[in-house]
Amino acid sequence: MSKVRNMNLADEGIKKIKWVQKHMPVLEHIKKEFERTKPFEGITIGSCLHLEPKTINLGLTLQAGGAEVAMTGCNPLSTHDDATAGGAALGLNMYGWREETEEEYYETINDVLDHKPDIIIDDGADMILVLHQERKELLSNVKGACEETTTGVHRLEAMHADNALKIPLIAVNDAYTKYLFDNRYGTGQSTFDAIMGTTNMLIAGKTVVVCGYGWCGRGVATRANGLGANVIVTEVDAIRALEARMDGYRVMPTKEAVKHADLLITVTGNINVVSGDDFRNMKDGCMLANSGHFNVEINREDLENQSVSVEEVRESVEEFTMEDGRKIYLLADGRLVNLAAERGQGHPAEIMDLSFAAQALSAKYIIENDLDVGVIKSPDELDYKIAGLKLKAMDIEIDNLSDRQNEYLNNWQEGT
Ligand SMILES: NC(=O)c1ccc[n+]([C@@H]2O[C@H](COP(=O)([O-])OP(=O)(O)OC[C@H]3O[C@@H](n4cnc5c(N)ncnc54)[C@H](O)[C@@H]3O)[C@@H](O)[C@H]2O)c1
Ligand SMILES: N[C@@H](CCSC[C@H]1O[C@@H](n2cnc3c(=O)[nH]cnc32)[C@H](O)[C@@H]1O)C(=O)O
16 A cells, blocks of 8 residues: 555656665665565564655665565655655555645654554654554554654653653664764765755855754764865854864854854754844845754744745745845755755765664564663664675775784783
């Protein structure tokens, strides 16, 4: 069963799925392993992830392991209609289409839950929230869940602290092979890929303000710097602000930084990072994009209230004309620009290879272990397996500790 925009797009979707498979060697290795061992025989897996070719390839990997797979999107703007048609043609249960209304977004989450999943793979925690609030009758069926992103993990940790979480949860985001690569190099590249593709603008010589210097912020700032921008970082955490400064960037409060910005990118996971007077202080022509979470980081309502007109001047580019005549541009409705912009393709396949390998092995870990309710990091042994497979696929060898080195490292008696 599937509900997608147009099954006639299936061939195009399958072509794109085949392309990413060539660049996801770790997931392909795990797929072959799953074909042999069938860890998910009799198991249903429901996911709420950005629906595009790499995610469909995760679905096919779980299917190869014997799972019945039902998938929906975790953002109303990020679904690729050819990929969902391709996934449906390949036997996955696909629910979702690009530009869903909020009602349709939650309807398709419920469509997946109707499959009574044993395992849930979520991105941002919306499906797990619906499960706990509206579909409580399904809770006892769920053996565990995996969460893909930083803010989803924060939401679920808060839920657990309130004793509201009723299932075991693996924080896949917190795997080394996830956040060190996906959040940093993935967000760094795909954010600029989407902004440049959407606007056809030059980055060199511009002042780029990066709000938030976490794993995503570091990646975005590095790429902005590499493209020749003058980078300013804003932070609320003293240690991260210090790190940004020593990495060579200017650091200042957001209300100051907005005065300099040609392009401002939020990557904080927080609400109202840019709001109110910030829009009054921006230069004419300033471009705003969010690559953090949902559509809450840039307060669109404040921007709209201060403007006299709004016009879509290019695909995924809205021009706000302010009372004093300045123009401010908002990309992709303030949703994740790397996925929600019409030109957004998400992270490169080589990066999602790592993140989705971590998802696939974490799902298997849930089946093989009787986990307690709560939030755990995905086990280190999975991380090392994924890193080893990736190095092998990249034809990179590393050294091994000798017995003497091992002994030295574990000895406290040997001094100078
Ligand atoms: N676009 C993508 O594809 C993508 C990929 C991975 C993660 N994410 C999302 O991006 C967001 C950031 O993820 P991360 O892993 O970098 O998180 P992180 O916790 O490592 O970093 C967030 C940083 O933002 C800072 N911050 C919080 N509020 C702020 C404010 N008002 N002003 C300035 N800085 C502020 C925090 O101090 C922190 O250093 C999350 O919402 C995550 O879910 C998006
Ligand atoms: N669902 C929320 C939460 C942020 S999504 C951020 C996550 O998207 C994931 N992501 C980035 N690029 C891709 C992609 O191309 N395919 C699937 N997931 C991706 C990435 O792993 C990251 O943790 C929202 O839409 O606002």
